[in-house]
Amino acid sequence: MALHNEIPTNETVELSDVEKSKIDALVHETPHTSGVSIDALKVIQSHRGWVSDASILSLSRYLNLPLADLDSVATFYNLIFRQPVGKVVLHPCDGISCDLMGGIKIRQCISKQLHIHNGQTTSDNQFTLISLPCLGACDKAPVMIASETLFENIEEESLPLILSHLKGEASK
């Protein structure tokens, strides 16, 4: 099945029954199976934290959709992670409204405190840092999303507290 030469192996993973039933429900709602591609990848990510090559191949076989199509979708969207991420993914905003209000300093400060650069994960696997474009809360800049929570009007001084709170969330 050499549809894509960037896939190094034809290793698959077994999709769980929960994943399968969620994906089946999606298929039920769409007139064409290919319509569920993005949502099905998100189902896998919600259970595994990220989307591996092996899970894309499994999904391709399960839905009978071309591997190249699923791979092209998986590599296109910002919120589908193609590498393992930490327990908490920090999404500080790098939009212009945040930067006008000191957003760069906040991102540098996070990097410094966690000893990681953008795109990296801490060695204890607690945090991954992935800045996102404008998060649509510009009147409360600078902002950050983590653990499905929006943190507003972030100041350098408040960062340690936010990070230790999130660390607590991660170890729950």
Added chain:
Amino acid sequence: MNTVENVLPTHPLTRFITDDDNCWQLAQYQQLGGYDGLKRTLEGTNAEALETITASNLRGRGGAGFPTGLKWSFVPQGDDAPHPKYMIVNADEMEPGAFKDRLLLEKTPHQIIEGLIIGGYTLDADIGYIFIRGDYYTAIEHIEVALKECYDNNLLGKNILGSSFNFEIHIHTSAGRYICGEETALINSLEGKRANPRAKPPFPQVAGLWGKPTIVNNVETYCNLPHILNFGADWFKSLGRFKDSGTKIFGVSGRVKTPGLWELPMGTPIGEIIENYAGGMSDGYKLKGYLPGGGSTDFLLEKHFDTPMDYDEIGKQRSRMGTGTIIVLDDKYCPVAMVLNLVKFFAQESCGWCTPCREGLPWAAVLLEKIEQGKGELADITQLEDLCKFAAPGNTFCALAPGAVEPLQSALNYFRDDFEQHIKQKSCPYCDQNHSEAEHDK
């Protein structure tokens, strides 16, 4: 205590937003007159509804300002029309500096749904989609609850409110790409594909989602419909202070005293929004310029403060209304760094289909980074101007690249001294602020 308004509303879009945390729920929405617009619409024919929408002169609030009635008139009608027809709400707000749709999604999900059902009835559509940004967690939750409330109360499903009209709505949470805001890219994304825009024609009104007639409109556009159908086209037209009809959610971000969002009449002068509503500049900061309608609009200056926020009037000043969310540049932030931030964003979010966008924007970012770091040459400015020309409308399939270079081309015009100063003194004159991302990205 909330009372149902007896007088005609002056702020229709925010009239349902109260201090109560539950103002987004069905009970409160209906108590304040919600779904009255739908009831009135269902009493008339769909042709009458389209007539009212057209007569109201409502223009699309997503940025382009295309007349909604005209856009909808291209959808095939009658017994021979293909089905299912689709109505889509574009709630994938991701324009830099735009935060107005978040407010409407979180606080008035029923207003959006009511607008969508009215749209469905007007065009005899069968299925609605709300395409929402995946990072808008609260909004997603509220929309999901609101949809359930609708199905439980005969506002969605079969024979809505006892009429013969059937309509269903699904929610799709985006996996995150700015280009999904382009309507044909959004349609591709809903079909489970990469969000590349499509070549037009065919236009989505004729062949959109799964090849069927499809309408895509912005959240705020739909929010206007219940009120237009309820209070009439003449009332809607009377709301504007200049030529355009209705009100708009305007916003201001940056170093102003009270950044925020306000529903104001169309045609409110720019200066009034920045000075009166946003409270003017924060202490210690002066206004250098501003993008009037989000990250893909041309800079304007203080001398343009009298310009009404009207589509054509801002156009005359060589900028755009865009999303109506103003981003203020202060005198202590480097204009080159601001443009660099925006160009980097657009370069990253390009889908990669058209050459001026895929190759031109990253190259513009390289040149801007070079200038910002004090390594630029005067020839770089000429090259940036050339790149702006290559990305002009007509050279690409969609509006991403033309929009992306709007802040750049106007900054080269208004703040040229700043660019030249970087090159002459071989460093950023604003450098104590450290605007370079280099440290962060390393």
